[in-house]
Amino acid sequence: MAFLVAGTLQVASQVADAQESLGRKGKYSVKDPRVALALCSPEVSASTAALLEGVFQTLGFESCWRQEASVQGFRGELTRFREQLDAHGGSVGCAFVALVARPWQLRQSQQLVQELSRCKALWGRPKVFLLLSSAPGAVPEPGAFLASLGELCGRRPHWSLLQLLTEVFSRTAEESAGAAYCPVLRSSLRGALCLGNVEPWGPEPEPGPSAQYDLSGARAALLLAVTQGRLGAQHDVEALGGLCQALGFETTLRTDPTAQTFQEEMAQFRKRLDAHRGPVSCALVALMAHGGPQGQLLGADGQERQLEVLVQELSHCGALRGRPKIFLLQACRGGHRDAGVGPAALPWFRRWLRAPPATPSQADVLHVCTDVQGRSSRGPTPGSPNQADVLMVYAAAEGCVAYRDEKGSDFIQTLVEVLRADPKADLLELMTEVNRQVCELDVLGPDCDDRRKACLEIRSSLRRRLCLQV
Missing domain, CATH: 3.40.50.1460 (Rossmann fold)
Incomplete structure (x- = not known):
């Protein structure tokens, strides 16, 4: 006893x-x-x-x-x-x-x-x-x-x-x-990490306007989504398209692109931005598809396209030099299904104690790389030319499954809800809140009866606050 x-x-x-x-x-x-x-x-x-x-x-x-x-x-x-x-x-x-x-x-x-x-x-x-x-x-x-x-x-x-x-x-x-x-x-932080000698929930004075990106110019969004064989993908397309429109993005949507079309659409998007007569202040690209075992994107034809090739295409856009570039990636990055970590307890113990759900094993990590000659696997190269001012948000940690059901994906649906609720907040902080909510969900995969966890990965080389609505 x-x-x-x-x-x-x-x-x-x-x-x-x-x-x-x-x-x-x-x-x-x-x-x-x-x-x-x-x-x-x-x-x-x-x-x-x-x-x-x-x-x-x-x-x-x-x-x-x-x-x-x-x-x-x-x-x-x-x-x-x-x-x-x-x-x-x-x-x-x-x-x-x-x-x-x-x-x-x-x-x-x-x-x-x-x-x-x-x-x-x-x-x-x-x-x-x-x-x-x-x-x-x-x-x-x-x-x-x-x-x-x-x-x-x-x-x-x-x-x-x-x-x-x-x-x-x-x-x-x-x-x-x-x-x-x-x-x-x-x-993969799930909240704000304040290390100063202040209460973590105390009021925060707003940074000055000069610390923010100027988004007074044109905004453009490109949504490339494979919907064939991806249950609920259409709901993601509709939700994200509506959000982009509400935030003032001129949006181009292409569904069921082949691997080659992914590349062609990115190239055409870059050319349109470079040919734009007025200033371009921000670009958003959403890539939604099945993912390969090493994080590749699979087109509607089942062929692979390396993600970094698509990212580099937009990074060389002259109209976006010094401007924020946002990438949203709803795709698997491998086949690992994370059971999460947490205190071991019998189910009735957990109910009695009102225990929180398990935490994804990849959560709560902040990884800062200052090496300009380093190489990051399957993602933007830290510090390399033209990689400043980029925000990339992956629906899954490296090597892991990105979940989706008939209602859409947890990542896209949660992102749309969070941004609609507070569009004036800093986007990097909003994405951290999206990750917190996604991490709290328990997921049942299509080929597994055990509950699993998902965790976003946020990569940023932003140099100012990015607020999509003034």
């Missing part, structure tokens, strides 16, 4: 922690201890390491470890870090891991992210990864990036980390021959 009571209390404690982790109003509560780890290759300068430790302290991280190791030893060090957190026995408010090495050495960083995501002490808690290049002449320089981040953290403690990074991107992005070099963030 004592064992049963102890187990019940443990589950109750875990459930309470999970419910508290997002605080109120969709914002993380990070009142528990914050821990930070810096993994630096031997050639990293002492000044860069000192700047990094200063940023940790400014962000309120009480426990900071710095370890020098070869890049091959990073995973082992991260495993020991995870084991220490789990052995501590308590919850952790937030974990921040900085990886500093040569640019070509950090291409497999996703494995390190997955290693920390296994940490039980961090279940439902934000995990931040910062990849910094130690190469001479890196753009942006790691010292400049860290100094800007630290200074902003001190002056704007009420800003969320996504807001801070957007401003840092604006400051550190380099312009060369009209091509913007900009860092990229990848987020």
Whole structure:
């Protein structure tokens, strides 16, 4: 009986922690201890390491470890870090891991992210990864990036980390021959992460108008949707088309494109924008189709088209240089079905405790890459020319299934509801709210009776706030 009571209390404690982790109003509560780890290759300068430790302290991280190791030893060090957190026995408010090495050495960083995501002490808690290049002449320089981040953290403690990074991107992005070099963030956060010494649900002063993209020019949207053999896809097309019209986008819709047509329509869309007589202020592209095992898009003819080829087409649009480019991707990126993570409990225990649903195992991660020479798998290249000012939102995490039923997809339907409810808010924050709602859903796949979870992936190189309605 004592064992049963102890187990019940443990589950109750875990459930309470999970419910508290997002605080109120969709914002993380990070009142528990914050821990930070810096993994630096031997050639990293002492000044860069000192700047990094200063940023940790400014962000309120009480426990900071710095370890020098070869890049091959990073995973082992991260495993020991995870084991220490789990052995501590308590919850952790937030974990921040900085990886500093040569640019070509950090291409497999996703494995390190997955290693920390296994940490039980961090279940439902934000995990931040910062990849910094130690190469001479890196753009942006790691010292400049860290100094800007630290200074902003001190002056704007009420800003969320996504807001801070957007401003840092604006400051550190380099312009060369009209091509913007900009860092990229990848987020599966479910709420605003505010690391300043302020209440996470306190009022936030609005940033000045100068911090926003100017959307006074023309807006254009291209919707490419395969509806054949995709139950509910037509509902997504109708809902998204109505939203684009309400937000003032001149919309072009093409249904059931072949793989070749995907490419041709993107090229024609770019040409129309470049030929537009007046200024073009924003473009939105929605790609809705079946996805291949490596994240490819499948046309109505079953042939594959690489997503990055389509993205690059629009990135070279002269009319959109310095203007926001939005991509919405409703397609599978693999075949993995995520059961989620959470406190183990019998079904009647969970009902009695009113336990929250399981959290997708890929959720609560913020991954910042400043390496202009790095390569991202199946997506925009971080920091490469013409990749600034891009917002991409995937309906599924890398390698996972994107769900859809006869009513449409969870991603598109939730997105339309959230944007219609508050079209004046910052789009990056709205997408985070969409992810929170999608993560709370339990999904039954067509070939599986067990409940599964879905999680969005948001990639941004935006350098200003993006508000689609003034």
